[in-house]
Amino acid sequence: MxxxxxxxxxxxxxxxxxxxxxxxxxxxxxxxxxxxxxxxxxxxxxxxxxxxxxxxxxxxxxxxxxxxxxxxxxxxxxxxxxxxxxxxxxxxxxxxxxxxxxxxxxxxxxxxxxxxxxxxxMTIFHMPIYKELNKIIESGKLGKLRLIQMNFGSFKEYDMTNRFFNRNLAGGALLDIGVYALSFVRWFMSSKPNEILSQVKYAETGVDEQASILLKNDEEEMATVILSLHAKQPKRATISFEKGYVEIYEYPRGQEAIITYVADDSKEIIKAGDTEKALQYEVADMEEAVAGAENNMHLDYTKDVMDIMTQLRNDWGMVYPEEEK
Missing domain, CATH: 3.40.50.720 (NAD(P)-binding Rossmann-like Domain)
Structure with missing residues (x-):
């Protein structure tokens, strides 16, 4: 190459x-x-x-x-x-x-x-831990996916001029941190969610400061997503299957997952990749895509996530200046 x-x-x-x-x-x-x-x-x-x-x-x-x-x-x-x-x-x-x-x-x-x-x-699409977890899931040892629970909360001071809260800079929790949680959900769900419910709390500037989101797809796999720009939460993901559940912290650049098997409450620790190399994995996959590798950048998932975020903001009636007709 x-x-x-x-x-x-x-x-x-x-x-x-x-x-x-x-x-x-x-x-x-x-x-x-x-x-x-x-x-x-x-x-x-x-x-x-x-x-x-x-x-x-x-x-x-x-x-x-x-x-x-x-x-x-x-x-x-x-x-x-x-x-x-x-x-x-x-x-x-x-x-x-x-x-x-x-x-x-x-x-x-x-x-x-x-x-x-x-x-x-999107780092989630390139971190080795998620590719490794997919192999385990595809083996069938965890059974069918049932539920995903996502948390992502940061505490940002109420400076309404910075990019987090500034409507003129497309601020808000959904586009800034929600995109990670929704990309994680889409990575593990069998298909795109088509039932979407939500609640939103606005900042003074009119952007979403906090949101709770419920998702379900045709396979009846479900997900919950809780986001905030003014309340610290762990970056925690829990993926629940019939035969066990997977826990991951710092999931945007995850490198370790803990699997608990419900039959005997035994645990297995899966390690793959290195948080510090997140951009290296993205670069490598991008160069392989340019060289002809198919769908290793997962633009289809990006499209699904953007459709979800667009529907959410439509439901909220929240638009940015560039979108005003």
Whole structure:
């Protein structure tokens, strides 16, 4: 496989993690695009990157760029996705990949038209622990899936100008942390949930500060999801089967699961992968996808999750400025 040249669009925390992940693989980011040119320069100097664009849009015209990693705020993603995909670039985009299903459908069609890979940077789809658990589940030793319970809560101070609560930056719990919980649910559920109920508590800015969600699919597998941006919760997942249940903490970048078998209450600890290598797993799978591997980026799951989040916000009547007609 040829060496692929990565460009980062954005210079925040995730861009730094991308640079470090590539370095750990013996690679280096090829170029940097950022709205604030001086920040792009600083980032390039930090990681020894050879190219910084004077204009952020110049990255799309650079014939040497193979993959663009987009890590700007949610509400800017579709603008950059349109430009990158039309330019024939493969794209790995931070979650949430778009604001809603309509935007994602447009991006998927552009990727198809231009024969490029589009993917959301969802760690859950790439951590080895989840691939290992799938093997155990497929063996049948746990029986059928019945219920998934998800928690994700952060305590953010009530600064209504920051991205967590700012409606103009597509803030809110669902797009920021709910996307992890829902992606986890979709990974283990046999099919997309088609029955969805929820409650929501709003922040002063009109974005979702807290939510509880109930899901059920055609197989009658069920899930509960509890989210908050102003109440700390453990990042805990429990997956209940007929013959046992699985517990995972810190599930966005999980590396260990505990299986309890209900027949004798015995426990089995499953370890796979390394939390610190989460971005390396994403990079590896993305490069394999570009080389021709099929569905290892799980865009179908991304689409299902976006459909769920879009339905939830429609039920709540919550829209962002970009969505107002």
């Amino acid at each position: 040829k060496d692929l040249r990565w460009a980062t669009l954005g210079t925040g925390i995730i861009a730094n993690q991308l640079a470090q992940a590539l370095e750990a693989r013996g690679q280096k980011i090829y170029s940097v695009a950022n709205r604030t040119h001086s920040k792009g320069i600083e980032f390039a100097e930090k990681y020894g990157i050879e190219k910084v664009y004077n204009n952020i849009d110049d990255v799309f015209d650079d014939e040497n760029v193979d993959i663009i990693y987009i890590s700007t705020p949610h509400n800017t993603h579709i603008e950059y996705l349109r430009k990158a995909l039309k330019a024939g670039k493969h794209v790995l985009c931070e979650k949430s990949i778009t604001l809603n299903s309509e935007e994602l459908d447009e991006a998927i069609e552009l990727a198809r038209e231009n024969n490029v890979i589009l993917a959301e940077a």
